[in-house]
Amino acid sequence: MxxxxxxxxxxxxxxxxxxxxxxxxxxxxxxxxxxxxxxxxxxxxxxxxxxxxxxxxxxxxxxxxxxxxxxxxxxxxxxxxxxxxxxxxxxxxxxxxxxxIKEAIDELKAVVVTAGSFEASDTKRTTVLSSIDVVTTASANADVTAALRTLPGTQQIGEREGLFVRGGSGEEARVFIDGTLVNNFFYSALPDLATRGRFSPFLFKGTVFSSGGYSALYGQALSGALILETIDLPDQSSASLGISSVGLSGGYQHLNKKKTASWGANYGYTNLYPYFQLVKQRPDYFRIPAFHAGDANFRIKTSKTGMLKFYSTIQANQLGIRTPDIDSGSLKNSFGLTNYNIYTNLAWKERLGKKWKLFLGTSYSLNQDDIENRLQDQDNKDQLIREQPYVSKSFDVDARGSLLQVKTVFDRRLGSGLSVLRFGGEWLYFKDDVKFRDTIARNNLQEDQFKAGFAEVDVYITNNLAAKLGTRVEHSSLLGRANMVPRLSMAYKLGEKGQASLAYGIFYQKPERNQLLLNPDLRFTKAAHYIANYQVINSSYTFRAEVFYKKYEDLVKTFPSTNNSGKGYAKGIEFFWRDKKTIEGVDYWVSYSYLDTKRDYLNFPGSLQPNFAANHTASLVVKKFITKWKTQFNASYSFATGRPYYNIRFDQGANKFIVADQGKTIPFNNLSLSVNYLPAIGRSGANSFTVWVLSVNNVLNQNQIFNYNYSYDGLTRRPIRPAANQFFFIGCFISFGVDRSQDVINSNL
Structure with a gap:
């Protein structure tokens, strides 16, 4: 009881x-x-x-x-x-x-992967990756283009900078900020090492990645376009401080009381010395990589509908690398680089009456590379051997390139619907000054006034059927040639969230600077894109499937003479799936690409699969935020089948180039993990935001071989591998005056 x-x-x-x-x-x-x-x-x-x-x-x-x-x-x-x-x-x-709640029609707030830049309804048909997505993708290390490599259509390239899209080389995808071309988006090239992008993902509110069939407003890219739009006025004044295992950063952003104007400045210093002490590097860095980056901005609301934005950055870096010389067991190659880069962008948008909009943008960039390459002995003393292949391994190059651009775009809404006419023009002045100092000092100066006019119209035939028709007319004073390029996209809405679409376009691009050194009379290279796409997007998941075919013409051949007789093709199928609902509290996406591509260009003896193209690539990205622990866990796994490698040599007897050796690299595997801890969630952190970041790339320490180098006589083959198998990063980043905690939480709800 x-x-x-x-x-x-x-x-x-x-x-x-x-x-x-x-x-x-x-x-x-x-x-x-x-x-x-x-x-x-x-x-x-x-x-x-x-x-x-x-x-x-x-x-x-x-x-x-x-x-x-x-x-x-x-x-x-x-x-x-x-x-x-x-x-x-x-x-x-x-x-x-x-x-x-109202639909957000006019603002780009996410990465876009699409069969042409068109809309099938009043909401953008996009594959969504926000700035938070970029910085929390485990393998990206807060690099926009590294995050894009988890999307379909891109290649896992570790030995060269750039976006390699659908069988195209890194030079064939271009980057635009606020409508204008960025001449040096990536840090300067290094021997057999990839470099990252120069810009923070938090600089941008809108990111459009077109892996083909992009708008007629942009040109000079055979493969794809990455179109970035900087943020407008901040929500409030704030300061930031960052301390990490590789450097320091700080900044301040001020918003006036009327919330009509802001200004700000940031500075960052990166030095890899602490990291190199913990992780052994394959190259011998006799000059530890060090980077200085400062930027300034102002933004003014010129009217209720107008916005003037200015952004400028000045960057400087230097490094030096020694690697064993492949043609000798006792010599080394010593490569030193000092780089200075300036980029400035001024953009103004304004609504002119009820139906007109105006965009006016201008940008200027200057990049200077001072390169010194030396052949050295085991005591690191310079050696000058006047015979092949050693004579060409000691040289100095001063490369200075600049770009000034002005661009104007008018928008005219047609009728009372969503149809819009866009037209405008742009002028670009390129100047490249390259000075060589080796056995024979020589100088090469290239100047080009590139002009283009464009027009395109978005036509909404019915609520379910839309089309975008556009064309560009381009002229290069350097090449002395002009071309006209048509673009066409059509979309049909299927159900509430789905659409099917088709895209076609012709795309031209100037030959690269070093190719024009061999023959200044080269023509534009050319590619035709054919794309069919189906996608379904709702608040919980995204599904996208796309097939494409690209035909290359007028590619540059360097033998028997430098000309435009090259050709090729690329075709494939891609899938993308993102799901935020099936597994409670987990956001993940999966991508897969199949690529079949061959080219006959440069010194290729025939039609070959380029060494930057893998037949199969796939990525899995998983993110989980645990509110109770105030912690986000991120994982990213990427896979690619082996890429081809070739030893293309000149056969004196046959008087032609031949493939003396070939094969495929081992498959690429990379599992990366990161943890973000946000201790300031809640009332105590209402006016601040703190995040601790710990990330590890290639957690399983898997061997990665990107390509092979061959000796002059072809008897020695050496793999091209990353500087280190793994990369470790730990940092603390604090924002005063602004709390982004809810952004992180909402992105995982």
């Missing part, structure tokens, strides 16, 4: 405690709809600076409990919609809400 009475007492106490807890909570419930009354599933709702929130179901309904009291701010976010904020009075009485 005593035990029974005790049980009843415990049960009574538990009921009392549960009732008291219930009295301390407020139920928030309701429905989220579009202005047309359609439900919005998968939207995230959260009380600001708390862990209380939920997501909407398939009918747009939501319900959650909160222990917060008084006046609180409810924040609502959904992919493809403008954020909504609603003030609530929480006092224990249930709160009933009917919320409306």
């Amino acid at each position: 005593k035990i029974s009475a005790l049980n009843h007492l415990i049960l009574l106490l538990l009921l009392l405690i549960s009732q008291l807890a219930a009295l301390g909570q407020t139920t928030v419930r309701g429905r989220l709809l579009t202005p047309k009354g359609k439900p919005v599933p998968g939207a995230s709702l959260a009380i600001k600076d708390s862990y209380d929130g939920t997501t909407t179901d398939s009918t747009g309904r939501f319900q959650f409990e909160t222990t917060e009291k008084g006046r609180q701010l409810l924040q609502v976010t959904a992919i493809g919609y403008k954020p909504v904020e609603e003030w609530l009075e929480l006092n224990g009485t249930p709160v009933e809400l009917k919320l409306t």
